Amino acid sequence: MDRKSGILLHISSLPSPYGIGTLGREAYAFADFLRAAGQRYWQLLPLGPTSYGDSPYQSFSTFAGNPYLIDLDLLAEEGLLDRADLEKINWGTNPRYVDYGRIYGARFDVLRAAFQKGYPRDREAVEAFRRENKWLDSYALFMAVKRHFGMKSWLDWPDEGIRLRRPAALERWREELREDVAFFSYLQYLFFRQWDALREYIHSLGIRIIGDLPIYVAMDSADVWAEPEFFQLGEDCVPTEVSGVPPDYFSADGQLWGNPLYDYERMKKDGFGWWIRRVEGAGRLFDVIRIDHFRGMESYWAVPYGETTARNGRWRKGPGMDLVGVLTGWFSDLEFIAEDLGFLTPAVHQLLADSGLPGMKVLEFAFDAREPSNYLPHTYDRRCVCYVGTHDNETVMQWKEQADRADVSMARKYLGLSDVEGINWGMIRGGMSSVADTFVVQMQDCLGLGAEGRMNTPGKADGNWQWRLLPHEASPALAKKLYQYARMYGRV
Secondary structure: OOOEEEEEOOHHHOOOOOOOOOOOHHHHHHHHHHHHOOOOEEEEOOOOOEOHHHOOOOEOOOOOOOHHHOOHHHHHHOOOOOHHHHHOOOOOOOOOEOOHHHHHHHHHHHHHHHHHHHHHHHHHHHHHHHHHOOOHHHHHHHHHHHHHOOOOOHHHOOOHHHHOOOHHHHHHHHHHOHHHHHHHHHHHHHHHHHHHHHHHHHHHOOOEEEEEEOOOOOOOOHHHHHOHHHEOEOHHHOEOEEEEEOOOOOOOOOEEEEEEOEOHHHHHHOOOHHHHHHHHHHHHHOOEEEEOOHHHHOEEEEEEOOOOOOOOOEEEEOOOHHHHHHHHHHOOOOEEEEOOOOOOOHHHHHHHHHHOOOEEEEHHHOOOOOOOOOOOHHHOOOOEEEEOOOOOOOOHHHHHHHOOHHHHHHHHHHHOOOOOOOHHHHHHHHHHOOOOOEEEEEHHHHOOOOHHHOOOOOOOOOOOOOEOOOOOOOOHHHHHHHHHHHHHOOOO
């Protein structure tokens, strides 16, 4: 039995002097920390370019990398930037949190300077990168036009020709904005060059990378603009229905995500080629792909476009094994995890069983004093991934303060939690000791942080995705403690 464990920490949460974590020195240092801690996985969130709300789950492209994550020190070492100029910029005053508003403008000005120096030198390499990545032409043009129109959603672009991708308009705008097209292409070349080097180093330490694949893509993305035929769009490419989840115990209005829905019939006729290309892109980044909102593969909640809540949606049949089977069969060199959280029907359980994919168990969901829970460790199948909590959950210490007292008491009794060991470490021990093949814990829970460490609160409009690790926190002492737990429970 090959038991493993890992840590969830997004790249943006790494320390850095430039306002946000990057693919530079601190990423290599965290990989070293994982190795010293006996961890075999580094789990990340999606790496695409973030859009409004700064969420990695709402990206301008499912294929592209986030320019924020390009390391500026590495560019300075190449002579593309002057480090003294970087130090003059105010990247934010609190190293614990990303100030997205502050870095938005400054980051692209700096990257533009790197482009002006580096692109003439790297032109041939960028061209080779472009030929290898067929998505790049559409993405770079999309971003160039978007910038030209003040970052408006492509549905609001005033030029109908480029909005609807008429050939003459595509040719005209590509020529008119050729410098910006080259700029956005160059940023992707830089991102993937840095990512490839980091990934190779991570692999050299015996560590594999888990990454999220959001089930949906953003409406305002190069993906929908470039290939609208694969989405449920009506006249002028306006969505007919959008994504969400229905009302439940936690939300009387449900959750209105607003992503366009797939035209699965059209995709099936194409042999699910769009999905194959998408997973190929994810496989360029990750070794293990967590399919977000897996239950949407069985059936999905469709909300009429224009609704202000998710109340008035209805369930529609998803592609099921027609798609899941294609992906698992096509990508025999990749591993998948099914994010099977939420209200699951027998049909969803059957789809998970038919797929053969490991599902997820979240310890914070286990302790309901009012009714039995299949998140309790004694109920686990070996083939699953146990999490203390995900990026969408409270930290353990926040959960302890906010959960029903009876639930906390149950957790204390079930896991033998004590304040001497630390509630967070007792939960980590509970996951480590479970029969689950794989265990993952958020870095914030290793540090015993409270509400200040929460990464995302679903339904909250702002203040998400900001948390960052401080330089001293990934310490040798913490690595030693994690190693001891991992070794004790056979995960080294």
